[in-house]
Amino acid sequence: MRHTVFLRFFLPTALAMLTFIALPIVSVLVQSVYAPHERVVVEVENCTPFGCVKSTVIDQEATRKLQEERPLGRFVGGDIYVDRSHLAFAELGQAWNGAATWHEFVRRLMTLPFYKALAFTLTYMLFVTPLSIMLGFFVALAVNALPRLLRGPTIFFSLLPMIVTPLVGALILFWMVDSRGIIGSAVQWLAGDDDLSLKASTPLTWIMLIVYGTWSTAPFAFVVYYAGLQTVPQDTLESAMLDGASRWHRIRYIVLPHLLPLTTFMFLIKIMDNFRVFEPIVSFNASAHAQSLSYFIYSDLAETRLLSSAAATSVLTVGGVLVLLSPVLVRTWRQFGKA
Amino acid sequence: MTGRARRRPATLNLLIGICLVTWLLLAIFPFVWTLWGSFKVEGDFFSKAGWQNALSGPLTLLEHGDTFTGAGYHGAWVKEEFWRAVLNSLAVVVCVVVVSLTFGTLGGYALSRSTYRYAFWLLIVALVFRAMPPITLVSGYLLPFYQLNLWGHLPTAIIVLVAINQPFTLWMLTAFFKNIPKDLDESARVDGCTQFQAFRHVIIPVMWPGVITTGLFSFLLAYNDFVVTAMLLSKQNQTMIPKIASFLGTTQTEGNVMFSVASVVSVTAPLFLLVMFFQRQIVSGLTAGAVKG
Amino acid sequence: MFYKVKSAFFLAALLAAGTAQAQTNCGATSGRVNIVGNEFPAIRSVAAQATRCQTGSLTVRSNLTANHQRINLAGMQGNPAEYTSAIVATSSIVELMNNNVLRPLDALVAAHGADIPRNQLITIDGRVMAVAFMANSQHLVYRKDILAQIGAEPPKTYEEMIRIGRTLRERGIVRNPIGGAYQAGWNLAQEFVNMYIGHGGEFFRPGTPEVAVNNAQGIAALNTMKALTELMNPDFLTHDSNATSAEWRAGNVAMMNMWGSRTGVLMAREGNQPQVSDNTTVGAPMTVGGGRIPATTLWWDGWTVARNVSDDDARATFLALKHGTSPALLNAETMGQAVWMIAGYQPAPANKGVMDTMAMGAKPYPMLPYMGLLHTALGDGIAPFLQGRKDAATTLADIEAAYRTAARERGFLR
DSSP states (O other), rough: OOHHHHHHHHHHHHHIIIIIIHHHHHHHHHHHHHEOOOOEEEEEEOOOOOEEEEEEEEOOHHHHHHHHOOOOOOOOOTTHHHTTTTOOOOHHHHHHHHSSSHHHHHHHHHTTTHOOOHHHHHHHHHHHHHHHHHHOOOOHHHTTOOHHHHHHHHHHHHHHHHSSHHHHHHHHHHHHHHHTSSSHHHHHHHHHHTTOOOOOOOOHHHHHHHHHHHHHHHHHHHHHHHHHHTTTTHHHHHHHHTTTTTTTHIIIIIIIHHHHHHHHHHHHHHHHHHOOOOOHHHHHOOOOOOOOHHHHHHTSSTTOOOHHHHHHHHHHHHHHHHHHHHHHHHHHHHHHOOO | OOOOOOOOOOHHHHHHHHHHHHHHHHHHHHHHHHHTTTTTOOOOOOOSOOOOOHHHOOHHHHHHHHOOHHHHHIIIISSHHHHHHHHHHHHHHHHHOOOOOOOOHHHHHHHHHHHHHHHHHHHHHHHHHHSSHHHHHHHHHHHHHHHHHHHHHHHHHHHHHHHHHHHHHHHHHHHHTTTTTTHHHHHHHHOOOHHHHIIIIIIIIHOOOHHHHHHHHHHHEEEEEEEEHHHHHHHGGGOOOHHHHHHSSSSOOOTTHHHHHHHHHHHHHOOOOOOOHHHHHHHHHHHOOOOOO | HHHHHHHHHHHHHHHHHHHHHHHHOOOOOOEEEEEEEEEOOOHHHHHHHHTTTTHHHEEEEEEEOTHHHHHHHHHHHSSSOOOSSEEETTTHHHHHTTTOOOOOOHHHHHHHHHTTTTEEEETTTTTTEEEEEEEEEEEEEEHHHHHHHTTTOOOBHHHHHHHHHHHHHHTTTTTTTTOOOTTTHHHHHHHHHHHHHHHHHHHHSTTTTTTTOSSSSHHHHHHHHHHHHTOTTTTGOOOHHHHHHHHHHHHHEEEHHHHHGGHHHSSSSTTTTTTHHHEEEEEEOOBTTTTTOSEEEEEEEEOOOOSSSOHHHHHHHHHHHHHSSSSGGSSSHHHTSSSSSSTTTOOGGGGHHHHHHHHHHOEEEEOOHHHHHEEEEEEEEHHHHHHHSSHHHHHHHHHHHHHHHHHHHTOOOO
């Protein structure tokens, strides 16, 4: 395809992505190496309906000049990336030197917010990605075996976990897993422990979040695999049957390889989405037990307005995603070359 | 799908049946529970005294004289005018799907037919774009949008949703287009069509399975979106999800929580009807095998 | 014919009278007013009352959302600003002050606000920056029937509360007698702030952004909180005020430290079991560690005017919001929505706690430019101590380190 023709086809989508994603990404990168100017703080008296107290405010005059001269802020380079809320190089060094055993080092590492969040994020991603893809695959196989009449409703019901908005779905599930809720009571009954509470224990909260993540993202894998299963070449399957291949052999040697491009695609998307996990933590009020990188960004952009910190965490998230995706990307490169 | 009867052993059928039923129960149980509970009051559905209250509804009986009440629905639809949010959502979703698919099919077609290396790199760049957390992007939009007077309008939210979801749309559609043999449009070009005419007359008729699948995901992304619509729309033209979230609020006023429960049921039920009526088209769209070999 | 004309006039007069009841003359006839704030019922009433001023070319709109702190600063930084007024509280005014988007109101008060009671004016460095209209605080709420079962008086100190709680649990009357909004994040930090003030601690070295919570009072505050959580529902780290209220209304809790603005709902018959709502009683805030100052903070909510708007709009905003928080606001429906600082306010039994808090001389929440950073660091850092993973001193040291990192980034510390 000639370049000019390509450009004409590609222009609308390129413009949209450039304006709303590329430019903001550049802006985020720039913001992550600048911090607000140093503030001068002066003592003043504040009077409220409850009386007058001595307090402080920012001296606006002193900062105004700095702001006008250098509107981007104070250049700090990689300082934000290595400070305690992010990669924490200094604290890492201290932990390494001060720890006598590996166990002690890891314990100290887990007191640093970024690494604590990374631990949960990676665990979540490592469990939810394969589990949801496998679950989606098996459900797709099963639905494919159904008579035509039943397929419509089954497809819809299987899509429900993904359709029902995560916001309220999680609110209701949050109540249901409460120790007085129906799921919580069922778990207590199964475990034989009347005091068991899913929300009070960190390991159980992690398990609950992983189960929720698998449950709500399996439908996506289901739909994609179901569409893919329709395109499996029938002749190859039939000749395999004639050759006496068992059902399991057919699945393993014909269906799975045929679905490989789709599987690669899904791993790409799922790894990326699970690494940016955020909604379950908010919906289940689980921030005491589990944090994630996206949750830090969310809280940095709230009242405290730590914009440079949020920018740095965002860049680290993108970097982390790329690192995790590199094996899958290499495979895609090879596939692309073949096409 | 061939009509050939693949004789499955009865045990396998049973196994499949059991697995499916288990999965379906897991998938629909929370929703059925929500449906039942949407006719109760907050004290029963979210009872901290015992989950049985959600089934029997003692506080509902106390307050409304019957174990079922439509108070949640009435409050959401009449008092809080939820129907406005539904209309807003409809507008946003339809526009997002149409624009997103238009941009995406054009771009995906170009990427699938290009023989240069830069097509691959563009896909990788799109992937990197998708990796950026949307909350960061949307927070960055706030100030420029306020200054340019773009904040609070539906078209702004539509364009932002289209743009943010372009990477995913591009990837899916490129993959589907790759499965359409190049000979089809190449022979059209040989016959004298321009690239665009080839696209229009040859590719468009056969691209529907991929387009429907991608359209389904675009629809869901726009329908369920919270981050973009919550921060870029004002109270007057909110879509459904931020409106439901606003019922929850910070101080759960008596009864408002049930408005959100009732709204959730209200927004999922039509989807069910839609799928029931259009399941033939959806299923055949998903199954029209565009791939041969 | 004459009859028809007469009835037409009559109809016109009726219509005119009817519309006059809906709109009021607030003293401004032109300008644009756009209010951003939280969506509490009280604030919604204020905005609705301000909207009554809409007339001629004066437009009044509002955007009240729980997200308001994420959008109010950006919305007021444009030129002209999208929002002409922000309804703020003690903590949310700070960020707007830090970024200089608020207009000093001295001139407007002199010209149009002579009848606003002086104590409603929030002055910072001698300039009026906001006008307060309601107060709130956390205080004791208890079930008088449960306490009567063991013959206990409502606790005046946290130590008494713990003692009563232990007795209730030992006698099998209530399993988790104490309630508390201890959700990790803002709520947990707020409970620490209360307890730390009760123990007599200062958050920063006076006049500087240097944090100073890793001391005896901080450790005492943490230990008191730990003792309280031992008598709470084990899910306390996931319970915000809504969940705590839900536990209360289910009858699972005997005593708690709760916001005054939420007690009205707990004491109403509607939606509650009669035994719970009839016996819910409001008490005074408690002290701790033998201190005199109650272990709680006083909060005000007030309205402000944006700096980046035309003088015309600023004047219209001032007049509209003055009307929105004038005595005309108070009626049967709005009276119980908050502890109003408006003439003609009649406190209900549910408001006694906040009135007691003010009478006991409780401290207001610190209105410092960097308090939000400490509040967030506390909210993120206390949970491990309550979960038994860190000791008190390490917890506070880590919290101080987190604060210093944030303060360095924001330019408060070097």
